[in-house]
Amino acid sequence: MSSDRVSIISPFTSFLKHRRLIFDLAKREIASRYKGSAAGLLWSFFNPLLMLAVYTFVFSVIFQSKWAGGSGSKTEFALVLFAGLIIFSLVSEVIGRAPVLIVGNINYVKKIIFPIEILPYVTVASAFFQFVASIFVWLVFYFAFFGIPPITIFLLPLVMIPIVLLTLGFSWMLASLGVYLRDTPQVIAISITILMFLSPIFYSTASIPADYRQLLQLNPLTFAIETARDVMLWGKPVLWVMWLKQTGIALFVFVIGFAWFQKTRGGFADVL
Known part of the structure; x- marks a missing residue:
């Protein structure tokens, strides 16, 4: 897809056109991540389980932290904390890998027919x-300690739409930037740590x-994390006006990020 034909629907048409390739590359990446390990794909469940246990122990046992507005139980605190970490982990993994997406896949750049714009989709x-x-x-922990989650949990996929679109947009920008500015991965690594605490x-x-609080609301993760907790734990409805605003901003970044990537990709081969 040439840069002079980028439009608002270009990122969507690219996804639809190459969806099978995206799926195959993602499947291969997931399989290679656990290749050779004894537990295999079970590590996908062990890792969050261990993360849940460690953070719960540190914050609810050592620091005696309690969630404002919650029941004060350590189990509830663990689930509240973990819900936020799940959202952040998704964003941080994609953004953290974005600056080296092109640099780390030079063989794809050299192939003229390979659609390198799909690499963020794969990530x-x-x-x-x-x-x-x-x-x-x-969900297993929630079922074990609290029973059936509120029906609003089915709204979680909708809650994730704005943050996924925003993450993809920034991923395209950072993937391009990482080719021309090799300090980008280090800057992003520091930025992700700062973002976690903000x-x-x-x-x-x-x-x-x-x-x-108003400053905290400028962080796009704030809406995603708090709304996810509302629908997963407390059965609160989505604030649809705010959701539409967040989705509109995310869609703008999504399209701009794709357009930026397409317009700068022409120099990738020369730089690499």
């Missing part, structure tokens, strides 16, 4: 597999001083 698909595994672990993962926005 998101691979990360989404881990996301689903983590949600499964979360997102309501280990705390709720209710515990933030009122003067700083």
Whole structure:
């Protein structure tokens, strides 16, 4: 797809056109991640389980943290914390890998017929597999301690749409930038750590001083994490006006990111 034909529907048509290739590459990437290990794909469940246990112990046992507005139980705190971590992990994995997507796949760049613009889709698909595994672990714990989750949990896929679109848009931008500026991976690694502590993962926005809450709302992860918790744990409806606003912004970044990638890809082969 040439750069002069990029339109608002281009990222969608690219996905539809190459969906089989995206699926095959994602499947191969997931399989290679656990190739040779004794547990294999079971590590997809062990990893979030271990993460859940460690963070719960540190924050609810050592620091004696309690969730503002919650029941105060360690189990509830663990599930609240884990719900936020699941969202953040999906975003951080895709964004963290974006700057080296092209640099790490030079063989694809050299192939004229290979659609390198699908690589962020592949990364998101691979990360989404881990996301689903983590949600499964979360559900098992919820069933064990609280019973059936609220019906609003079925709204979670809709909640994820804005943050996935936004992540893809930034992924295309960073993939292109990583070709021309080799310091990009280091900058993004630091930025992800900062983003983690500036997102309501280990705390709720209710515990933030009122003067700083508006600043926290500028972080796109804030809406995604808090809304995910609302539908997963507390049966609250989605704030649809805010969701539409977030989706509109995310869609803009999604299209702009794709257009930027397509317009800069012409120099990839020369730089690499």
